[in-house]
Amino acid sequence: MYRALESVLVTGGCGFVGYNIVAKILEIESTCQISVLDRPSSLPQFPTVQYFDVDVSSKEDVMAAVRKIRPRVVFHAACTYSLSLPPETHFRINTQGTVNVLKAVQTLGITKAFIYHSSSSVIEDGVSSFVNASEDFPVLLPPEQKFPYPHSKAIAENYVLSSNRKHGILTMSIRPTGAFGEADTEMTQRLLAVARSGRANVQMGDGKNLYDFLYIGNLVHAQLLAADALLGSQALTGGDSESEEKVDGEAFQITNDETWLFWDFTRAVAKESGYPVKRNEIKVIPMWVGMLLAFFAEWAVWILSFGRRESNLTRHGVRYSSLTRTFNINKAKKRLGYRPLFSMHEGLQRTVKWFVENEQKTK
Template identity: 35%
Template sequence: MATRLRPANKKCTVIGGCGFLGQYMVERLLDKGYTVNVFDIRQGFQDERVQFFIGDLCSKKDLLPALQGVNVVFHCASPDPFSDNKELFYRVNYTGTRTVIESCKEAGVQKFVLTSSASVIFEGKDIKNGSEDFPYAKHPMDYYTESKILQEKEVLSTNDPENNFLTVAIRPHGIFGPRDPRLVYVLVETAKSGKMKCMIGNGKNLVDFTYVENVVHGHILAAEHLHKDSPLCGKAYHITNDEPIPFWTFLSRILIGLNYEEPKYHIPYWLAYYLALFVSLLVFIISPFIKINPTFTPMKVALAGTYHYYSCEKAKKDMGYKPVVSLDQALERTIQSHSHLRKNS
């Protein structure tokens, strides 16, 4: 198996390093003795140990200064997955990533670790213990997934050991944890508005939720095991907590932990899905006149009502991955970190 990076090669750049995942990545890399550059569209935090580069990842001129003397690039920048901006997804996730790859090659970067997504093989049908051998979704359910498929294909196809440019893609699923700007806040706001009384389906569908520190651990392991003779070259790897849990049980544990009521009633999955399709059709019909970004979409219904959990066996075998934080610990930390949102009894 690969040896760890020598100290002389422990200079890296985190693209999207001011985001939720990116900031955790930066902190862990610093803990492990890396010299860290951060490239992002804006500076989201202060750290005197980090050199920040602000710019547009679609601009080679902006990127190149952040890549000088760098051995490893972690690319975890992406628009909000729940946005409906097709043009933005393609510009950032596809054409932007092509520019990042070209810039890395020009700067002499040797290793490229992409934050992909397990959704690249999901098209609204049950996935149980899905492996990396599953084909890409032929009918992706949203623009985010479409663009991530194109992005991952581009990154993996540019793996080129002969020219010392090695690539790997990490596919996390359901990232959560303290400082998450979305999940818990949306849950609490939905509960406050009285819209969290019903669950979609029978509530038994198992799903992967992955603690952010485990996702970071998977990325760094991938970088440290990526070398010319490594099985990681040009491959994708699922990284999860390896503890699938019923979707509605996970949400309920957060709600109960913050003194809100869990969902008690059931809406049949088929009914919710067709209602979401109907809403999507209406939005499409009126879109020339009124712009609406619906919160009730077929993709969200599918995520809430189907099985979608993934095997980490390949990551265990090829890079010695195992979660560093259990799901129980992760939930406890996440709930405690959002104690300011707790409902007064």
């Protein structure tokens, strides 16, 4: 299905996206030499994978590791996205970390493909809804962009795409929408905790807002299609930079191609985990009340944790849960041949099963 990768570097391979990329490569290409550049996490490490305990924001450490790894393909998934972190942390890891990794592989003369794990949020302002958004939508920068995470990702994406065809490397950016799945310690784990606490019946707003989600198995499929397209692309010199078939130097939005109501998704997670919510049990909370509750929750957690933790209920999260966010992925379908391998229901089943099995292992 995919071309042989041979030698791969996965940055952020101890995190949600990177971990799943590594797992899939091991499944489809057992002889591939896989190296991970990341700080260790609670996720298990694969015995045949070489791990480098490196902070991507350290230029020297990244360079030393890359010289040992000498990868043919790079999946750059290392990033941080917690809203509780200061802006400088986002730019140190998401932006400077990307620059460090790309500059390091540029010095080798070996790497052929660099796939950047971006975010659909680079075209969002965090407060406005949009329908059927395509890659033609402008990438937002301040003052339109008020949040450090998408700002840091947007700058990094621009650097990656503007580096295309330099030093013999083809680059691409994959922009996933809200991803869920195995090893997701953010959205999925939080929704499971909400279901188990009996609060999955709570809904903020009228619940009519549509949303595009993405199962991790389909995101990994898109990443591998990206590598396949770059490795099989036209010669590095020449070619029509405006071609409708062009893949290198391009950004691609990826969804499950299956739009859901946002709150139907949260209740689907609860149902799959054994805590179904009946329609007559749904408690609708007006948005202004939700924002007020989130305000007090944020401050309470901040004070009690001395600023070290983020509240599960945030004003940004409440606001986001009321927005309509749908994307047009025709570009990925046409140029990458992307089609989801798993439906939303299949993804939810696989996700909850993974969490249940892993929780049993730790007991």
